[in-house]
Amino acid sequence: MAQKILMPALSPTMTEGKLAKWCKKEGDAVAAGEVIAEIETDKATMEFEAADEGVLGKILVPEGTEGVAVNSLIGVLLEEGDDASAIDALVNGGAPAPAAAAPVAAAPAAAAPVAAVAAAAPVAGRVFASPLAKRLAKAADLDLSLIAGSGPRGRIVKADVEKAKVQGGAAKAAAPAAVAPAAAPVAAAPAPAAKPAALKPMPWQSYTEFPNSGMRKTIARRLSESKQTVPHFYLTVDIELDALLALRKQLNERDGATYKLSVNDFVIKACALALKKVPAANAMWTDEAILQFDDVDISIAVATDAGLITPVIRRADQKGLSTLSNEMKDLAKKARDGKLKPEEFQGGGFTISNLGMFGIREFAAIINPPQSCILAVGAGEQRAVVRDGAVAVRTMMSCTLSVDHRSVDGAVGAQFLAALKPLIEDPLQLML
């Protein structure tokens, strides 16, 4: 029986995406698990695999189309014995077929404890919609909170509801798919509510326009939310690196080394162990409770051409340096290629952002919600320090911890840094 191919929700925050590319043409045979399309989500470009075998009977949304609503009909998969008439039957509202190509990559439960709460109401507060739009949405059984408004200040008007109706079930009240997989702790993304008036350059300023990708919009939205709603405070500590550098050199020069350890690899490992000692820093805030994570999953900020993304090293406290280092390299490459899967960048408990390679001495990072802490790591550099009452030259590195004061108090943040500092200054502890 012919089946609908629906726009997959490849991440929990995804409400729409770009159909970047069809990997199959109409009439091509498709095997189960074969990639049929590439979808640009709000985080990355994802491969979309067919769940069943068959023939790609019809492409309904051409490649390159942006803003395709999740669960809207993008194509039809024909199975053995189907003829073209089956396409019409489906497109023109035949039986409500199950999603033929299930969103294979749909986020599996990533960080278990979070799953319980991140389901927090998808949209808080009032949805602005005209009375007519409200009535039309109700009649069509559409959830207004999932419809983007085009009216003044983002108000939902008749035309938006009409559009949502045409685009299919994206906003179906009954189909919770779009927001339900609450597994990942990525902040549930409400439809952009009241948009402030856009700022524009003055008429005499010339410029080149770079349209915002889904990823860029997500970065903008989440970091704005974080900086505006999370009460940040900052703790800075200077850490001596000489011993770590010596150990690193020694390890990297060992015969047959299948790794090349970076300073950052040591920092990740040290943070993981420090979090094990001070688990209160490995937590997230919710209105009802502070959730302390059982596992030490560390997100690492990676700069890519498309923007910032934070792949996660799971259970970093239980991994050896070489494993950790190789895993980090692999994740960074995937990040730069836009090939990270949702479970690879969602669900960390703590983030490290390192700008040392750029010679940045110290900086304060924006917390990566819903986590409570992010460590901003500066460059290792020779500084004059006082040791035993005399000035000495040491390689020093400044680290600033940004902390969500709702869930982590100053003393806890300080305890974490106090735990971190000796792990780096006496790196043999990392080997224990």
Next chain:
Amino acid sequence: MAENSFDVVVVGAGPGGYVAAIRSAQLGMKTAVVEREHLGGICLNWGCIPTKALLRSADVFRTMKHASAYGLKVSGAEADLAAIVKRSRGVASQLSAGVKHLLKKNKVTVIDGEGKLAGKGMLAVTKDGVTQTVSAKNIILATGARARTFPGLEPDGKVVVTYKGALTPETMPKKLLVVGSGAIGIEFASFYHALGAQVTVVEVMDRIVPAEDEEISGFLEKSLKKDGLTILTKTSVKGIKVAGGIATCAIDQNGTVSDQQFDRVILAVGIQPNTENLGLEGTAIKTDRGFIQIDDYCATGEPGVYAIGDITPGPWLAHKASHEAILCVEKIAGQHVHPLDRSRIPGCTYCHPQIASVGLTEKKAKDAGYQVKVGRFPFMGNGKAIALGEPEGLVKTIYDAKTGELLGAHMIGAEVTEMIQGFSIAMTLETTEAEIMHTVFPHPTLSEMMHESTLDAFGRAIHF
């Protein structure tokens, strides 16, 4: 920036042009407006405003004549045509001076002369044979329109006139023929009738004010006929011959042509855009029957050149021009703007009784496939209307039976032109019948009829 170089230059200072110039200056752009005649354009000098002044005189005169109905004694009420016209001109010049002040206050440069496109980003402005060149990053054409004339129906400025002549009569006509029953024709018919002329209106369509709802047309025709006007529909004027101050008009009624004589003829058979001598030739600007084709944001086919108001497709109304002016300029300034929804532009005709409407007529709604619920409420059922001595009128509302969307509202009667904005706001906000029903309308007002008409559409009217 050089003295004759601007961010925005607007050609024409009517209700489109001067509003565009002021908004542009407000947004920080260096702005000039080019005007060949009057600031304020036709609307203010030869259209909306001076006709309202004349019609006000007519209203007062009509009321004086009916003074006894209000328990008042007035004897010797007389219309002084020269004084009425003088007042009308005074109102126009007062407001024109106001526009001049507004432009100055907003630091808009006013350039006297006729503007013409002269190559990319350039405008040639000619005044008394002297031409200067002005450069502008953005040029907004807002040169408006003028009365349309047909061969055989040409004004001579004395006996056969268009709106300009009709606005400044030196003598009262005894027998007046008004050709065309749109807003302009009907308003002049109403004015001259009130002052004592014997008025005949001819309309080529099967009903007068043909743009309005059929029921409103019928209501007005009945009312005008009762007042003593002669209304000839499905009738056209084949030719006019003027001799000795008398126009002999060949009137074709259903194929029967008869000569009739009038001492004044007002031609009100539509408008034509002022798109000649604008330098459109050789540009990518497209026109259709003279009207400049524009996109949702008033951009023409030529980069950097925009067009608003009566030189673009209709409706040809001052408020439509002003609205386009704002959205065009804000778009130029890079703001996020919403295109004009042409289905929500209200129209007002200031005849007696007045007409005001917005949205779809009943017929158009049905033709568009809507299943409609129609509400009606007569002035006769409204306390305020009775107290005013204005029992003649109707408020008609048209709702989509399925969704409760307000599709159209059509009103005829006293002061309806001041009430129609209520329905316009309702449509802009996309209210359904429920919000209007839930709104408390003050008593006693004419506006209660808007409420009652809505109630009636859903079988719930109280006072009728």
